[in-house]
Amino acid sequence: MKKTLALLLSALLVFALVPVAALSVFADDEPAKITVPDRPTLTSDKVFYMSFGGDNAKDGLTKSTPKKTWGAVTENGIASLLTEGGTVVAVGKAYVGTTYTLPDNGGNTILFTAKDVDDTNYLDAATEFGTIVGYKGKAAHVFTLTGNVIFKDIGLLNRSSAATEDTFTFEVAEGAKVVVGTGVVFLNVEGGYAVPKLVVDEGGIAYLDVVGFSSYTGKGTIIVNNDLAQQINVAEVFAGFGGIVANEAGTVLLGSTGGDPAPGGDPTPAPATGSATVVIAAVALLASFGAVVALKKREER
Numbered sequence: 001m002k003k004t005l006a007l008l009l010s011a012l013l014v015f016a017l018v019p020v021a022a023l024s025v026f027a028d029d030e031p032a033k034i035t036v037p038d039r040p041t042l043t044s045d046k047v048f049y050m051s052f053g054g055d056n057a058k059d060g061l062t063k064s065t066p067k068k069t070w071g072a073v074t075e076n077g078i079a080s081l082l083t084e085g086g087t088v089v090a091v092g093k094a095y096v097g098t099t100y101t102l103p104d105n106g107g108n109t110i111l112f113t114a115k116d117v118d119d120t121n122y123l124d125a126a127t128e129f130g131t132i133v134g135y136k137g138k139a140a141h142v143f144t145l146t147g148n149v150i151f152k153d154i155g156l157l158n159r160s161s162a163a164t165e166d167t168f169t170f171e172v173a174e175g176a177k178v179v180v181g182t183g184v185v186f187l188n189v190e191g192g193y194a195v196p197k198l199v200v201d202e203g204g205i206a207y208l209d210v211v212g213f214s215s216y217t218g219k220g221t222i223i224v225n226n227d228l229a230q231q232i233n234v235a236e237v238f239a240g241f242g243g244i245v246a247n248e249a250g251t252v253l254l255g256s257t258g259g260d261p262a263p264g265g266d267p268t269p270a271p272a273t274g275s276a277t278v279v280i281a282a283v284a285l286l287a288s289f290g291a292v293v294a295l296k297k298r299e300e301r
Contacts, residue, residue, distance in 0.1 A: 134168020
């Protein structure tokens with residue numbers, strides 16, 4: 001009897017060790033997850049107007065008195081009005097005539113749109129009204145976004161003038177959160193050169209409700225709308241992107257957390273589970289008890 005009990009305990013010990021090995025070899029791991037930070041939302045109900053046909057001497061408070069250029073916070077362009085955030089309506093062309101960094105406004109959110117408060121939509125690809133335009137130049141113009149920015153119902157247009165020129169680029173800087181929302185369209189002129197491209201720097205986050213940039217690069221984080229993620233080929237659209245692409249639930253669709261925190265939270269590794277582990281454990285249990293029964297019978301003889 002003592003011998004039988006010892007054999008039983010030995011068999012149970014073997015059974016207890018089997019799932020550990022099975023986990024490492026046969027488990028079907030669930031996708032990795034990250035914590036997704038909240039999207040930026042508007043922090044001010046103020047509305048301003050911008051057009052290349054405007055005048056920085058104007059107040060920028062009506063469609064008839066739009067600001068002309070971007071400028072610095074301490075100057076008289078549109079940026080001087082955005083210290084508390086607000087909505088910028090592009091009633092004409094909003095030119096980015098050189099590489100430009102939108103000033104950080106302390107966490108307040110800016111919405112760029114071509115749709116006015118009365119729902120008038122100024123977006124017109126033929127006239128380029130209602131667009132943010134990367135203008136002609138000998139080198140690529142980069143529009144760097146440093147804070148919380150939303151694009152919605154607006155055109156993003158690359159106005160390249162020669163095939164040798166690089167493409168107008170929107171760059172999401174470290175610490176920035178940028179939403180490319182519904183109604184955004186991607187445009188190009190002058191011989192059919194590429195539409196603008198998007199760079200998301202490490203530590204930056206882009207939330208996408210639409211896709212259409214000519215390329216996505218950088219080492220930041222892209223959060224794709226859940227419905228959109230089901231409609232696109234993620235690996236194809238984001239080929240060349242070196243960061244993490246996840247859906248709104250935080251499920252990683254492309255890239256690896258590598259054990260490093262993603263913006264807004266630590267990656268949450270999913271527990272290793274799998275039907276193979278259960279099957280192997282059951283077989284081990286049956287084999288263990290089968291061996292005990294056989295040994296018991298031999299003792300009784």
